[in-house]
Amino acid sequence: MRREPKATSKSKATVLGSEDSFRMLVEGVTDYAIVMLDPEGHVVSWNPGAERIKGYTRDEIVGKHFSCFYPPEAIKRGVPEKELKAAIKHGRFEDEGWRVRKDGKQFWASVVISALRDKAGKLRGFAKVTRELTERRRNEEQIRILNEQQQTILDASPTMIFYKDRENRFIRVNESFARANGRSKEEMEGKTCWDIYPRETADNYWQDDKEVMSTGQPKLDIVERMETHKGTMYVQSDKIPYRDLEGNVIGVIGFTLDITGRKQAEERIQQQSREIMELSTPVMQVWQGVVVAPLIGSLDSQRTQQFMERLLDRIVETNSPVALVDIMGVPTVDTQTAQHLIETVAAVRLLGAQVVLTGVRPAIAQTLVHLGIDLSGIITRSSLSAGLLVAFEVLNLQVVSKSASR
Amino acid sequence: MNDLQQGEFPIESENDIVSARRLVRNAAVAAGFGLTDVTRIVTAASELTRNIYVHAKSGVMRWRFLKSESKVGLELTFEDSGLGIPNVAKAMEAGYSTGNGLGMGLPGAKRLTDEMTVHSEVGKGTTVVVRKWLTK
Amino acid sequence: MSAESISVIKLRGLLLVTVPADPDDRTVSALQERVLEAMAEHESGGLVLDISTVQTLDSFFARTVVETVQMVSLMGGRTVLAGMRANVAVTVTQLGLSMGNTLTALDVDRAIDMLNAEASKGLRV
Numbered sequence: 141m142r143r144e145p146k147a148t149s150k151s152k153a154t155v156l157g158s159e160d161s162f163r164m165l166v167e168g169v170t171d172y173a174i175v176m177l178d179p180e181g182h183v184v185s186w187n188p189g190a191e192r193i194k195g196y197t198r199d200e201i202v203g204k205h206f207s208c209f210y211p212p213e214a215i216k217r218g219v220p221e222k223e224l225k226a227a228i229k230h231g232r233f234e235d236e237g238w239r240v241r242k243d244g245k246q247f248w249a250s251v252v253i254s255a256l257r258d259k260a261g262k263l264r265g266f267a268k269v270t271r272e273l274t275e276r277r278r279n280e281e282q283i284r285i286l287n288e289q290q291q292t293i294l295d296a297s298p299t300m301i302f303y304k305d306r307e308n309r310f311i312r313v314n315e316s317f318a319r320a321n322g323r324s325k326e327e328m329e330g331k332t333c334w335d336i337y338p339r340e341t342a343d344n345y346w347q348d349d350k351e352v353m354s355t356g357q358p359k360l361d362i363v364e365r366m367e368t369h370k371g372t373m374y375v376q377s378d379k380i381p382y383r384d385l386e387g388n389v390i391g392v393i394g395f396t397l398d399i400t401g402r403k404q405a406e407e408r409i410q411q412q413s414r415e416i417m418e419l420s421t422p423v424m425q426v427w428q429g430v431v432v433a434p435l436i437g438s439l440d441s442q443r444t445q446q447f448m449e450r451l452l453d454r455i456v457e458t459n460s461p462v463a464l465v466d467i468m469g470v471p472t473v474d475t476q477t478a479q480h481l482i483e484t485v486a487a488v489r490l491l492g493a494q495v496v497l498t499g500v501r502p503a504i505a506q507t508l509v510h511l512g513i514d515l516s517g518i519i520t521r522s523s524l525s526a527g528l529l530v531a532f533e534v535l536n537l538q539v540v541s542k543s544a545s546r
Numbered sequence: 547m548n549d550l551q552q553g554e555f556p557i558e559s560e561n562d563i564v565s566a567r568r569l570v571r572n573a574a575v576a577a578g579f580g581l582t583d584v585t586r587i588v589t590a591a592s593e594l595t596r597n598i599y600v601h602a603k604s605g606v607m608r609w610r611f612l613k614s615e616s617k618v619g620l621e622l623t624f625e626d627s628g629l630g631i632p633n634v635a636k637a638m639e640a641g642y643s644t645g646n647g648l649g650m651g652l653p654g655a656k657r658l659t660d661e662m663t664v665h666s667e668v669g670k671g672t673t674v675v676v677r678k679w680l681t682k
Numbered sequence: 683m684s685a686e687s688i689s690v691i692k693l694r695g696l697l698l699v700t701v702p703a704d705p706d707d708r709t710v711s712a713l714q715e716r717v718l719e720a721m722a723e724h725e726s727g728g729l730v731l732d733i734s735t736v737q738t739l740d741s742f743f744a745r746t747v748v749e750t751v752q753m754v755s756l757m758g759g760r761t762v763l764a765g766m767r768a769n770v771a772v773t774v775t776q777l778g779l780s781m782g783n784t785l786t787a788l789d790v791d792r793a794i795d796m797l798n799a800e801a802s803k804g805l806r807v
Contacts, residue, residue, distance in 0.1 A: 363616045374616075449582055452768035459788050487775040490766050492787035564706035567738055582769040585737065589773045592740035654741070654777040
C-alpha cells in the first residue's frame with residue numbers, strides 16, 4: 141500500500157478510512173478473535189485476539205479449515221458447514237458453543253459469523269468474531285447446579301417449604317408442600333393463597349404474613365389446622381421474612397411441619413391420662429343407695445374438679461343418698477384440698493345426698509385442725525367400714541348375723 | 547347481623563335475661579362445650595345480664611367465638627352505660643356464699659369462667675368481658 | 683315460659699310443683715305466689731319442688747327458692763328441693779350460691795318419703 145506523505149484533511153479522512161487503519165483496529169483487539177474465512181471456510185486472516193483465545197499463531201493456522209476449532213462430535217455432525225450455510229442464507233449466524241483450542245482444551249465461545257459480499261453481491265468470504273465465555277459459563281453452570289441441588293434438597297425435605305411475595309402469592313414451593321395441597325409445584329407457583337384456600341383460611345395465613353413482613357421478625361411455632369383434600373392436618377409453621385440482597389423484606393419464607401401424628405399422640409396421652417384419672421378415682425356402688433369413692437394420691441384443682449363432677453353424676457345415676465369418700469390414700473391435705481372437699485360435699489348435698497368422709501388418719505386430723513379448717517357439718521370417720529355403718533344408719537338398714545335369728 | 551359465630555343482643559327488659567341465657571346456651575353448645583361447662587357459661591351470663599338489668603336498666607350483651615392456635619373458646623361482653631362501679635376490686639372481693647342473691651354477679655361469674663376483665667367508670671358505665679376456653 | 687304454666691299438684695297431703703327447664707323471672711316469681719296460695723288453700727304439711735328438668739339455676743332463682751322455703755315454713759310446712767341435676771349442682775356450688783337450710787332429695791319419691799316420714803332423719807343442708 142502506498143501512502144501519500146503529505147495529507148490534506150480530505151486525504152486524512154481517506155487515510156483513516158483506509159485498509160491500513162482497519163488492520164490497526166483488528167490488530168489492536170485482543171479480547172475478540174476476529175478471523176476472516178474464504179468462501180470455503182479456510183482461514184485467511186488471524187488477529188492477536190484469535191491467537192490468544194484459540195492458541196494458534198498466524199503461520200500455523202492460515203489456510204487451514206475453520207472446522208478444526210470445533211469439538212469432534214460437532215465436526216461429525218457437520219456443524220461448521222451448517223453454520224456457514226446459515227450465514228450465507230441469513231447474512232449472519234450467531235451461536236454459543238464449545239470450541240477447541242490448539243492444546244485440545246475446550247472453551248465456551250460466543251460466535252458471530254457474517255457473510256462478506258462484494259458490491260456485486262458475490263460471496264467473498266466470512267468474518268468470524270469469537271468471544272470466550274468460559275468464565276461466565278462456568279458461573280452459570282455452577283448456579284444451575286446449585287439450583288438443582290437446592291431444589292433436590294427442598295423436594296427431599298418432608299418439611300413443607302414455600303416462598304411468598306408481598307401479595308400473598310407463592311413464588312416457589314417444594315414437593316412436600318405441593319403434595320399436601322393436592323397440586324403440582326407448577327400449579328401452585330404464581331397463585332395466591334386466596335386461589336388455593338377458602339377465604340377465611342387464606343385471610344388467617346395472610347394475617348401472620350403481614351405481621352412477619354411489617355415487623356421484620358420471624359413468627360415461630362404457629363400451630364394451626366390445615367384442611368387438605370386428604371382431611372384435616374395439624375401443622376406447626378415457622379414464618380420468616382424473605383429479604384433481597386439489600387435486606388429489604390420482599391416476602392415470607394414458610395416452613396411447615398405436619399404434626400398431625402404428634403397431635404394425635406398428644407390426644408391419645410390426654411385420653412389415657414383421663415382414663416388413668418378415672419381408674420384412680422373410681423366411684424363404685426357397693427350397695428343399693430351407697431357409692432364409695434376412694435381417693436388415692438394428691439388432689440390438685442383439676443383432679444378435684446373432675447372427681448366432683450364424676451361423683452355427682454354417679455350419685456344421680458345410681459340414685460344413692462350416701463357417698464363414702466375415702467381419703468386414706470391422700471398423703472396430705474392442705475387448705476386448698478380441704479376447700480375442694482368442702483365444695484364437693486356442698487354440691488352432693490344439693491343433690492339430696494350426703495358425703496361421709498372416711499379414712500381420716502391421725503396426721504390428717506391434726507393438719508385440718510391446725511389449719512383451722514372447719515369440717516363440722518360433714519360426717520367423718522377414720523375408716524371405710526365405720527363409714528359404711530353410717531351409711532346403713534342413714535338408709536335405715538341393719539346388718540344381722542344369721543346365727544342371731546334363733 | 548347475627549350468625550352463630552358472633553352477635554349482640556340488647557338487654558332492655560326482664561325477659562331479655564332468659565333470652566340472653568338461651569342465646570348463650572346455643573352459642574356454647576355450638577362451640578363444643580360439654581354440659582357442665584355450658585351450664586357454667588349460661589349461669590355466668592345470667593348473672594351478668596341480670597347485673598345490667600338491675601343496676602343500669604339497659605345495656606348490651608355480645609358473644610364471639612374465639613380461635614387461638616390450638617384451642618377454641620367463647621367470649622361474652624356485657625356493656626352498660628349505668629352508674630359504674632366505684633371500687634371494682636372491692637366488688638370482686640365479695641365473699642363466697644355470703645350472698646342471698648344480688649351481688650354474686652362479678653365474683654361468681656369469675657369463678658365460673660376462665661378469664662374476666664372489668665372496666666368501669668363512675669357515671670359512664672361498665673364493661674365486663676368473660677372468656678371460657680374449650681380444652682382439647 | 684308463661685306464668686300460667688306453673689301448676690301446683692296436691693299429692694298425699696303435700697304440694698308438688700314441677701319447675702320448667704329454663705323459667706324466666708316472671709315465672710319464678712309466679713311460682714312463689716302459686717305455692718303460697720296453695721299452702722293457704724290446702725294447709726299442706728309440705729312442699730316438694732321438683733327441679734329435675736332445670737338447667738340453669740342463677741342467683742334470682744336461688745333467692746326466690748330460699749324465700750319460698752322460709753315463707754312455707756312460716757305457714758307451717760317444710761320444703762324439699764328434689765332432683766337437682768349434677769351439672770347444676772356443680773355450677774351452683776362454684777357460683778357460691780347458698781340454698782339456705784333447704785332440704786334436698788335425689789328425686790320426688792324420696793322427697794315425699796322424707797316429708798311423710800314420722801321420724802325424719804332430717805337431712806339438713
